[in-house]
Amino acid sequence: MPQWDLANADCILVMGSNMAENHPIAFRFALQAKQKGATLIHVDPRFTRTSALADIHAPIRAGTDIAFLGGIIRHILENDLWFKDYALNYTNLATIIEDAFEDPSRNDGKFSGWNEAKKSYSFESWQYEGEFVPSSLAEHFVNTTESFSDQTKRLQQGPTPKDETLQHPNCVYQILKRHFAPYTPEMVERVTGCPKETFVTVADALARASGREKTGTICYAVGWTHHSTGVQMIRAAAIIQLLLGNVGRPGGGILALRGHSSIQGSTDIPTLYNLLPGYLPQPHGLKPHHTLQDYIDHETTPTGWWHNFPKYIVSLLRAWYGEAGKTENGWGFEWLPKIMGDHSQNPMTLAIEDGLIKGLFLLGQNPAVGGSNAGLVQRALGKLDWMVVTDFAETETASFWYKGKPVQAGELAPKDIKTEVFLLPTSLAGEKAGTFTNTHRLIQWHDKVVDGPGDSRSDLWFVYHLGRRLKELYRSSADPRDLPIRYLTWDYPVEGEREEPDAEAVLREINGYTWPDRRQIEDFKDLQDDGSTACGCWIYTGVFPKNDHNQARSRKPDGPDGPGTHLGWGFAWPSNRRTLVNRASADPAGKPWSERKKLAWWDAEKGEWDGYDKVDFSTQKAPDYRPDWSKEPAGMDALSGTDPFIMISDGRGALFVPSGLKDGPLPTHYEPVESPVKNPLYGQQHNPTAKIWDRPDNPIHPPGDPRYPHVLTTYRLTEHHSGGTPTRSVASTAELQPEGFCEIAPELARELGIENLDWVVLSTPRGEVETRALVTERLQAFRVDGRLVHQIGMPWHFGWNGYATGDIANVLTAVVGDPNTGMHENKALTCHLRKGRLDRPGKGD
Amino acid sequence: MKPIRRRTLADHARGFLRDWSLPRQFRGESPYSDAAKSSGSARLRPRLEEADKVGTNICPYCAVGCAQLMYAKDGTLIHVEGDPRSPINQGTLCPKGAATFGWLTSELRMSKVLYRAPHSDRWEERPLDWAMDRIAHLAKQTRDETFVHKLPDGTVVNHTLGMASLGGATLDNEENYLIKKLFSGGLGMVWIENQARV
Incomplete structure (x- = not known):
């Protein structure tokens, strides 16, 4: 949801965030909502300026958020406060889960499917009865190497098994009730330390912001993600919002308050190990990803939007390897490196310490301060052969070899440290042109106004000219392993004395164009899997829809009487949609739930969806559309006109997650890995999969x-x-x-x-x-x-x-x-x- | 030569009465516009008056995405302020955003490439081109020494575990795209991460 939409909320819960101090400009919208009568709640271990401005501050012991949120879920279910028309139609509340599923309360804190030897779960018992449901994540089947593509075909043969009366003992509603039954106000107080009266006040305030006329928002930041149960904290918030009907509606949703100017962009266009641009999975050496066809068979979901997956990967390969990609070589799929496991920052630190990693590029990051176990990080840097730092000033990391902990402690002297270090000065925003993607998916262009000082260059310059040099070094190699760097397309125009690459040319490639005649593509619906389109990141298609039209640079906000979605200000991926799942802002028949909370609606006369926002749904799919199961429908054809969650295989908000999560289909309170107390709820002390x-x-x-x-x-x-x-x-x-x-x-x-x-x-x-x-x-x-x-x-x-x-x-x-x-x-x-x-x-x- | 006439006490008093806003407010002038003007404020000129260039910028700190206006004169930055048109910040900036000018003009900024040779105890300045050539050479050497084309079981992996890259969340989308494209798609690196998990 856009940050400005917070002003439309009737209740705002800020938890895992000190929003007033860390996102002060976004917090203005929370205060605007409060001025209009919304209840503002802050749940946090510390009393901060956010607490001072809130109506209620509920203090909790750090790391006990799931106990608190689980208590709210129990409160909503036990007191029948959920939004029935929404949750029954738009979530998997009525879906029946396999008989073999067992709750952690029966297994001393672990779900069914636990494998003690592997310290991990298998997901068979978490599935919908008789079906295999692929996750909407890039990694569809985590922790497994087996292909489930055959089993998932069942999703094309009929609707998922449901009991709309909610009486079936293994329907999600009954499972939720049983799972959260122990999370009573007394237990919430015992685990979190928050007085139960304060807890109940919070739960009531949140539950009141629900129904046709009202919505509520939950805002979180790294106070939730920095835990061994971080994902499940956010899952608990998602369950609350789905039960209360607060997803896809004005003033409703979950707002992640992220911390760097383009941290969303660097997740979408990932400088991350496990993803390719647009949330496609990086090929894995231990999965059936041998050829492009294997990879497509394994990763394409039979139903829902992700059925279009082959178009996105083929268009990406075309953008990267150009003419060298052909049908016969899978468009160059084999040239993509395969990952072998977890290559994220934590194991990276250990791999540096253990001598596996020899060379390190640090592009605007300072792990000597920001990395966990920073003393170990600083020691490990001395094991590198070389390290390149691009930054505007000397960082702690760049100076580790003469100011780091081991040197200050007298354990090492600079002469003992072999690392060859390069510190390159960089240009900052304002000294280079390009786009940032903010925390609500808004892509905004920034201009170059002045030059960076002296030898300062953009990172675009650094990577482009490094790539140019490497391509030159490998130009005459005949070794097959050097084909990827030789074939990589790298023909970006440069300008000026400094030979700065043209950022717009890169953004045009990210947007995508036809191949080989390079006409810009306006919407990702036009991407193809036959090599006739090239696209660097499918979800960004539309940001540069014409050769001379950079929508990220558009600065046309709505006037005071406008709809307030500001469709002319920048570009929000996907397809300029400002609120995802906004089909759910209308009732099953396609009418807005209320005049007050109007956003998207079905226009029967025109036969299409209309609204203040771009609709996040098939624009011409009528609310009464039902799949014809006799034809084994695929992709979007298998989702009905009342299935708003198009990225999920069954189109329903996932109260219960059958696959994709490594630590369970439902949030469960575990103590932090380091805790002063025993887990009061289960025998299992901390997240068993941490x-x-x-x-x-x-x-x-x-x-x-x-x-x-x-x-x-x-x-x-x-x-x-x-x-x-x-x-x-x-x-x-x-x-x-x-x-x-x-x-x-x-x-x-x-x-x-x-x-x-x-x-x-x-x-x-x-x-x-x-x-x-x-x-x-x-x-x-x-x-x-x-x-x-x-x-x-x-x-x-x-x-x-x-x-x-x-x-x-x-x-x-x-x-x-x-x-x-x-x-x-x-x-x-x-x-x-x-x-x-x-x-x-x-x-x- | 005309003698310099120093301002007398009476001149000061006349000036004060002319600038004093209270009588003017009693006469009906607005305290927010005309009555707030004085001969002192009339002499003040906006800092931006001499700017010969203005660009739109996005705040380089957190992910809220506040829009800024950046002003320069003769190729030098002279001012940064919140963009009043933005539906996100409506002209406002927080203490970090308001420090953007200070960041770009910080005295601690570097303008030269610094190099520390193995086992050395000091930084040395080096030409940018030399550093780029040396980095390309080292990247190729490490890649060539650590590249794995196939696993023992025959699975083609085309990767190197010998090089890593960290960072990207403060950089432009275009920069992230080229980093991922070159490091992953070109060189076969798998240790590619940024601040998203920190």
């Missing part, structure tokens, strides 16, 4: 370890940005937040004899840091099972370079990850705290 790299250089605390009694949570500040270089190097922001600190509650400070501004030392077996104490009531202790658990907060932006400095919080954190995303768990771990300073060689006062 990625834990427990090795001597990355030790993990056992639950309840008395040496590390406090909960530590890391966070961000308004004045600083992530790894900190872009704000610690700027005078105004550095002056506003000049040095590192940690926040400690007064009770804990009294207990340890710590005064405000005293030096304190925080430690874990990964490392220790010293910083100043900020003693504040913004943090509070919780009584969990009779024990007082204290929480400490520490911002993680600081480092040794720039004007604003401080110890690196990530020296304390561990290489531990969510099983689905590999994201670390730096929002909830345990630590030791003492008054005093570290004994550091050469330290002044």
Whole structure:
């Protein structure tokens, strides 16, 4: 949903985010909603400016969000507060699940399908009765190497098995009720520490923002994703919103508040290991991805929009390998490298430490500060043969060889470190042209106004000219393994004395054009799987629909009396749709649920969908369309006129997820991998599928370890940005937040004899840091099972370079990850705290 | 030569009465426009008056996507402000966004390529072209030494596990596209990641 749409909400729950401080401009819309009468709720371990501006602040112990959200789901179901016409028609609430499915309450905290030897699940028992349902994710069948493409064909033979009366004991409704039954207000209080009265007030306020006339929004940020259960926290929010009918409607939805100017763009056009542009899976060496046909057979879903998958991969291959791609060689599919497992940042750190990785490009990232177990990161960098850093100033990572932890501690001297380091100055936005994609999928162009100083160049320049040199070096190679670099299309025009590549030419390729005559394509419906179209990222088609029309540069907002969808401002993927699943803003018959919450509707006279937004549905599919099962319909033909979730195989919002998640079809409360307490809900302590790299250089605390009694949570500040270089190097922001600190509650400070501004030392077996104490009531202790658990907060932006400095919080954190995303768990771990300073060689006062 | 006439106390008093807004407000002038003007404010000129170039920019910090206007004179940046047309920020910027001018003009910015040789204890300045040639040479050498065409079971993987790339979330879509295309589609690298998981 667009951020400005928050102003249309009747209730806003901000959880896993300190929105007022970290996304202040977006928070204006939350305040506008509040001024119009919406209830604003903040659930967070800390009392922040977001809490101060909210109607309700509900404090919880860090890492217990699923217990809280599970309590809300139970409250909605037990009190029959869900939006029946919506949930029955648009979700899989009535769908019947296999008999073999078993809830974690029957297996001491694990779902059916657990394989103890592999420490992973198989998904057969989570399926719809008699069917195999592929996930809408790029990785359709995670953790498996078997092809399910034959079994999934069943989806084309008839509607999914349902019991619309909701009486069947294994329909999703009954499973949800049983699964969340233990999440009572009393249990919520016991696990989270939030008083049950406060919890019930929150649940009621949220449930009231539901129905034809009302909607509510949930906003989250990395306070949810940075957990070993992060994906399931967001899943819990999705269940709440689907039950309340708050998806695809004005003022409804889930808003992810992301943290970098193009972090959405770099996910869509992924500099990520497991994806190709447009959420296509990177081919995998252990899956049936041997040839293009194998890959297409394995990854194409029989029903739903993803049935168009072959068009997108073939068009991508055409864009990358041009004329060298032919039908006979699968358009060059074999030249794409195959991944072998998890190649994300956490295992990358370990692979550098272990000597597997020899060379590293760092393009605007600062892992010596931002990487988990940052001391290990800094040591590992010394194992590299070479490292290239492109940035605007010297980062901590670039200076690891003379200022890093092992050098400062006297363990190593620069002469002991072999790494050859290049630090190239870069141009910033304003000194180069291109697009960013913001957190609500809005692609916006920025102009080049001035040149970057001296030898500064854009990363586009760096990659283009590196590629040009490499192609030259490989030009005369006859080795088959050098074909990909030789054949890679790389004919971008350059301009000016600096030979800057034309960013618009790259965006035209991302948008896609016909092959070989290069006419721009206006919509991804026109892409083909026969080599007649080339497209760098299918979901971006339409951003550059004509050779001279860059829609990302369009700046035409709606006037005060306009619909407020601002279709003329930039371009939102896909096809300029501002709110996904907006077919659900109309009832099953195609009429808006209410005049107040109108967005898209069926125009029977014209025989097409109309609305204030571009409809996220087949534009001419009538609400009364039903698949003709006798013809085994495929793709969109298998979805009826009332199935709004077109990217999902059955077109229904997934309350229960039959495949695609590695840790279960439903969110379940597990304690963080490092927790001061035993899991009060199940025998299973932490997420059984969590990625834990427990090795001597990355030790993990056992639950309840008395040496590390406090909960530590890391966070961000308004004045600083992530790894900190872009704000610690700027005078105004550095002056506003000049040095590192940690926040400690007064009770804990009294207990340890710590005064405000005293030096304190925080430690874990990964490392220790010293910083100043900020003693504040913004943090509070919780009584969990009779024990007082204290929480400490520490911002993680600081480092040794720039004007604003401080110890690196990530020296304390561990290489531990969510099983689905590999994201670390730096929002909830345990630590030791003492008054005093570290004994550091050469330290002044 | 005409003698310099210094301002007397009476001149100051006349000036004050002329600029004092209260009597003018009593006469009905608006405190937000005419009555707010003084001889001092009349002499002030907008900082942007001399700009010879303006461009639209998007804030380089978080993912909210606030639009900015950037002004330059003679190829030098002189001002950055929120774009009032944007439906996202309507002209506003937060403390980070408002620091964009400070970021682009920071004294800590580098303008030369720095190089640290193996085992050296210092940075050295090097020409950009030299660095690019050397980086291309090292990338080729590492790729050639670590490239795997087929696994022992015959599966074609065409990859190298010997090189990695980190970063992209602060870069343009076009930059991310070329990074993925060259590193994955061209060189066969699989360790390609950015801040999306951090």
